[in-house]
Amino acid sequence: MCRLGPDCFNPAFxxxxxxxxxxxALSDAERLARARADLRMGLPVLLTDGDARALALAAETATxxxxxxxxxxxxxxxxxxxxxxxxxxARAYDGDLAxxxxxxxxxxxxxxxxxxxxxxxxxxxxxxFMTLRDGEGPSPALARAAIRLxxxxxxxxxxxxxxxxxxxxxGIVAVxxxxxxxxxxxxxxxxxxxxxxxxxxxxxxxHVFRSPLDDAEHVAVEIGSPPRDAPxxxxxxxxxxxxxxxxxxxxxxxxxxxxxxxxxxxxxxxVLLYLDQEGRxxxxxxxxxxxxxxxxxxxxxxxxxxxxxxxxxxxxRVGAQVLQALGFGAVRLLTNNPxxxxxxxxxxxxxxxxxxxxxxxxxxxxxYLATKAAxxxxxx
Ligand SMILES: Nc1nc2c(ncn2[C@@H]2O[C@H](COP(=O)(O)OP(=O)(O)OP(=O)(O)O)[C@@H](O)[C@H]2O)c(=O)[nH]1
Ligand SMILES: [Zn+2]
Numbered sequence: 001m002c003r004l005g006p007d008c009f010n011p012a013f014x015x016x017x018x019x020x021x022x023x024x025a026l027s028d029a030e031r032l033a034r035a036r037a038d039l040r041m042g043l044p045v046l047l048t049d050g051d052a053r054a055l056a057l058a059a060e061t062a063t064x065x066x067x068x069x070x071x072x073x074x075x076x077x078x079x080x081x082x083x084x085x086x087x088x089x090a091r092a093y094d095g096d097l098a099x100x101x102x103x104x105x106x107x108x109x110x111x112x113x114x115x116x117x118x119x120x121x122x123x124x125x126x127x128x129f130m131t132l133r134d135g136e137g138p139s140p141a142l143a144r145a146a147i148r149l150x151x152x153x154x155x156x157x158x159x160x161x162x163x164x165x166x167x168x169x170x171g172i173v174a175v176x177x178x179x180x181x182x183x184x185x186x187x188x189x190x191x192x193x194x195x196x197x198x199x200x201x202x203x204x205x206x207h208v209f210r211s212p213l214d215d216a217e218h219v220a221v222e223i224g225s226p227p228r229d230a231p232x233x234x235x236x237x238x239x240x241x242x243x244x245x246x247x248x249x250x251x252x253x254x255x256x257x258x259x260x261x262x263x264x265x266x267x268x269x270x271v272l273l274y275l276d277q278e279g280r281x282x283x284x285x286x287x288x289x290x291x292x293x294x295x296x297x298x299x300x301x302x303x304x305x306x307x308x309x310x311x312x313x314x315x316x317r318v319g320a321q322v323l324q325a326l327g328f329g330a331v332r333l334l335t336n337n338p339x340x341x342x343x344x345x346x347x348x349x350x351x352x353x354x355x356x357x358x359x360x361x362x363x364x365x366x367x368y369l370a371t372k373a374a375x376x377x378x379x380x
Pocket of ligand 1: 236237239240241251253256277281282290291300304334335336372378
């Protein structure tokens with residue numbers, strides 16, 4: 001009996017094996033999805049870039065055992081964004097990236113303390129940090145790919161890497177570094193829609209969208225039956241658990257959500273996208289880390305930078321895709337954020353009008369809203 005395999009002696013079976021291997025092989029995008037899930041669980045992944053290869057762990061989920069495992073393969077580095085390196089006063093020789101040597105006697109708390117700014121002020125004497133330059137250690141392309149993966153797993157943007165010369169341990173998923181670059185362009189499709197009468201309007205319908213390549217679920221709430229051939233009153237609302245659900249006073253999200261729906265109900269038609277982009281795309285845990293830094297005196301933008309993130313990590317093309325999937329090509333966009341308008345246009349959705357949405361000012365969020373206006377270009 002032939003055991004199906006590439007060396008199968010029977011040519012007929014060899015053909016079957018090839019067809020099967022081809023149909024069941026993972027695409028790069030699928031490897032990426034797997035790698036993201038693995039890093040989230042604290043498992044290593046293998047990153048490749050031509051002949052260069054490195055094992056990587058997310059700093060946040062690394063364990064003592066896995067760190068030891070990496071060390072057995074060679075000198076370990078901690079890849080950080082230049083934003084984080086700046087706070088640590090570590091030299092970033094690779095532009096947006098710093099590859100920091102992990103000293104031989106450094107333990108897991110050292111790694112976590114370097115990646116996470118929570119204790120920066122309480123323990124200010126970190127370092128000095130030795131960073132790699134040029135051709136030393138795992139390449140910048142591999143390090144950047146690891147950080148991108150950690151970000152997309154909504155972890156701190158920091159990863160441990162070690163170059164790998166020999167074979168990778170069994171079961172470790174391999175991802176080409178290049179595949180991490182355009183990850184968020186995964187196609188979204190509608191899974192289901194159903195009628196949901198809302199307090200503001202009985203004519204509500206909820207559409208759920210998913211991509212096969214991540215666990216995000218984006219929602220469109222359609223009010224009435226807006227014609228597809230005219231600009232629709234639209235709101236792209238990024239999820240804010242604290243503001244939308246808990247009524248947090250630190251931001252203006254909850255009142256904006258309600259005001260947008262009320263305005264659509266008033267006009268009898270509109271579409272509100274509720275996008276799975278908590279904390280401007282950094283995830284709830286990282287947003288709470290940012291809030292904790294804000295209690296130490298940093299503003300919303302500084303807090304993101306200290307964590308190693310950019311001001312805004314959202315990909316607004318997601319919103320454009322959902323609108324297009326619903327048949328809308330033009331919008332009257334409810335927003336105070338000119339960047340949203342620009343990115344919508346760039347993604348192929350015409351913004352016929354920007355409709356301001358100023359609600360929810362209170363004593364707690366006054367400074368936050370002022371920072372958005374001063375640093376993020378929001379219009380007041
Ligand atoms: N990282 C971070 N995210 C925040 C903070 N406060 C609110 N958010 C998130 O910011 C998103 C809302 O974005 P905003 O910048 O307030 O508003 P916008 O959507 O850009 O602009 P508008 O359309 O005018 O509301 C939601 O995902 C919130 O969870 C914060 O302090 N830090
Ligand atoms: Zn909010």
